[in-house]
Amino acid sequence: MEYVVAAVILLVVLIVGAVGLVVPKMRRRDLPPPPAVPTVPPVEEEIPPLIEQAAPPVAVEEPPVEAPPVVEEKPLLEKPEPSAGRLVRLRARLARSQSALGRGLLNVLSRDHLEEEDWEEIEESLITADVGIEATQVIVERLRERVRVLGTRTVAEVREQLVEELVGALEPGMDRSLRTAPHDGRPAVVLVVGVNGAGKTTTCGKIGRVLIGDGGSVLFGAADTFRAAAADQIQTWGERVGAETVRGPEGGDPASVAFDAVKRGIDTGVDTVLIDTAGRLQNKVGLMDELGKVKRVVEKHGPVDETLLVLDATTGQNGLEQARVFTEVVDVTGVVLTKLDGTAKGGIVIAVQRKLGIPVKLVGLGEGPDDLAPFEPKAFVEALVGGDA
Numbered sequence: 119m120e121y122v123v124a125a126v127i128l129l130v131v132l133i134v135g136a137v138g139l140v141v142p143k144m145r146r147r148d149l150p151p152p153p154a155v156p157t158v159p160p161v162e163e164e165i166p167p168l169i170e171q172a173a174p175p176v177a178v179e180e181p182p183v184e185a186p187p188v189v190e191e192k193p194l195l196e197k198p199e200p201s202a203g204r205l206v207r208l209r210a211r212l213a214r215s216q217s218a219l220g221r222g223l224l225n226v227l228s229r230d231h232l233e234e235e236d237w238e239e240i241e242e243s244l245i246t247a248d249v250g251i252e253a254t255q256v257i258v259e260r261l262r263e264r265v266r267v268l269g270t271r272t273v274a275e276v277r278e279q280l281v282e283e284l285v286g287a288l289e290p291g292m293d294r295s296l297r298t299a300p301h302d303g304r305p306a307v308v309l310v311v312g313v314n315g316a317g318k319t320t321t322c323g324k325i326g327r328v329l330i331g332d333g334g335s336v337l338f339g340a341a342d343t344f345r346a347a348a349a350d351q352i353q354t355w356g357e358r359v360g361a362e363t364v365r366g367p368e369g370g371d372p373a374s375v376a377f378d379a380v381k382r383g384i385d386t387g388v389d390t391v392l393i394d395t396a397g398r399l400q401n402k403v404g405l406m407d408e409l410g411k412v413k414r415v416v417e418k419h420g421p422v423d424e425t426l427l428v429l430d431a432t433t434g435q436n437g438l439e440q441a442r443v444f445t446e447v448v449d450v451t452g453v454v455l456t457k458l459d460g461t462a463k464g465g466i467v468i469a470v471q472r473k474l475g476i477p478v479k480l481v482g483l484g485e486g487p488d489d490l491a492p493f494e495p496k497a498f499v500e501a502l503v504g505g506d507a
């Protein structure tokens with residue numbers, strides 16, 4: 119029995135020993151291989167922030183730094199030339215009239231004896247230059263008389279007398295000043311009227327430049343609402359010299375634009391409000407309705423100071439008929455004769471004044487922005503006749 123117990127114990131010891139040897143080996147085989155690289159915790163990549171955080175304010179007091187002045191970018195403004203002496207400067211623009219009228223006249227006047235047909239020739243020259251039949255007859259009659267009575271002989275003398283007669287026909291005593299100065303605490307109001315294409319919008323812009331050139335301030339009212347381009351056109355003129363333009367919707371009520379323009383002019387304190395009107399000459403009643411309303415509405419602010427009629431010199435005597443309609447509709451206070459540079463018929467100035475009884479106050483002598491001059495009878499006639507001034 120003792121032997122059996124000892125054998126069992128021996129067996130148990132042997133089994134335990136064998137298991138103890140085998141199991142650790144198996145365990146070692148089951149384990150995953152150790153990582154090849156020793157693990158370092160991954161470093162997260164740093165993404166730069168979109169908005170840099172301002173550093174926390176430092177509580178150190180620093181002397182105040184003056185901010186640099188803000189330079190506002192303004193468009194370069196043009197500085198129109200003053201009106202004085204413009205006509206003399208632009209006299210060469212009357213070359214076409216001068217060669218047609220002046221040279222012809224001086225040629226006849228230089229003849230030794232002025233016979234009947236010479237006087238007829240002089241008469242013809244004046245009529246061709248659009249002086250008008252009536253005015254021509256008066257001028258020639260007076261000149262003839264002077265030559266006869268004074269026994270004038272030299273060309274220079276006859277030229278001088280002719281100049282005097284032409285200046286006389288232009289009634290140099292007429293008031294040609296433009297009423298554009300502010301008064302009674304409000305701006306002067308100028309209406310610019312005339313048929314389409316006469317140069318009305320352009321002239322309105324040029325007048326604005328004349329006034330600015332002479333030291334005033336202006337505001338434009340684009341009351342020609344029938345032609346969209348007219349409002350753009352006048353606005354461009356204004357922008358070039360820093361003048362504001364009040365405009366309305368295309369096809370809108372011209373009277374309402376004119377009213378708003380004058381109101382704005384009063385509010386901003388400009389010297390003159392220039393209103394460009396539409397000149398559709400469909401019929402007299404239509405024109406009267408349109409311009410009459412503009413005038414009535416504007417006059418709610420106070421009377422219109424100046425109504426300038428723009429006439430195209432190249433339309434000659436025909437233009438005079440159209441002009442007459444305007445004078446019947448509105449109280450025209452002055453005429454602006456445009457495009458005198460494009461015609462040989464500069465004598466139209468005399469006819470216009472005589473027929474309408476209204477002074478020519480300004481003349482257009484080109485398409486340039488400053489090609490508008492105050493009308494001076496003596497300087498104009500001298501340029502027209504040419505020769506020795």
Ligand SMILES: Nc1nc2c(ncn2[C@@H]2O[C@H](COP(=O)(O)OP(=O)(O)OP(=O)(O)O)[C@@H](O)[C@H]2O)c(=O)[nH]1
Pocket residue numbers: 312313314315316317318319320321342345348396397456457458459460481482483484485489
């Ligand atoms: N040569 C010359 N051209 C001029 C003169 N005045 C105006 N013009 C030209 O005449 C054309 C007509 O001028 P606008 O001012 O548009 O005429 P408008 O009367 O206002 O015409 P609407 O706006 O249609 O009523 C333009 O080409 C001007 O440049 C001038 O004194 N001499």
